[in-house]
Amino acid sequence: MAKARRGRKRDRMTRRDPDQPSAREHWRADGAPKTAFRDQADANRVALQVRLESGADLDPYRCRICHCWHLGNRPG
Numbered sequence: 001m002a003k004a005r006r007g008r009k010r011d012r013m014t015r016r017d018p019d020q021p022s023a024r025e026h027w028r029a030d031g032a033p034k035t036a037f038r039d040q041a042d043a044n045r046v047a048l049q050v051r052l053e054s055g056a057d058l059d060p061y062r063c064r065i066c067h068c069w070h071l072g073n074r075p076g
Contacts, residue, residue: 025064034071040060040069044060059074
């Protein structure tokens with residue numbers, strides 16, 4: 001018996017417009033919103049504290065959805 005097809009896979013390059021914000025930019029994987037910081041200095045302080053306590057290397061970034069600052073994993 002053959003497997004049923006569920007549809008075509010979309011080309012990764014055309015999946016979404018790069019100018020449109022990604023939901024992952026604002027929401028965690030569990031569906032809760034990410035912690036929002038009012039400015040970059042606050043986000044940097046928390047990123048440094050997390051690095052010293054757990055060794056996790058997080059980068060602050062400005063969210064295009066809520067315009068606050070969040071912390072995310074460093075790419076690469």
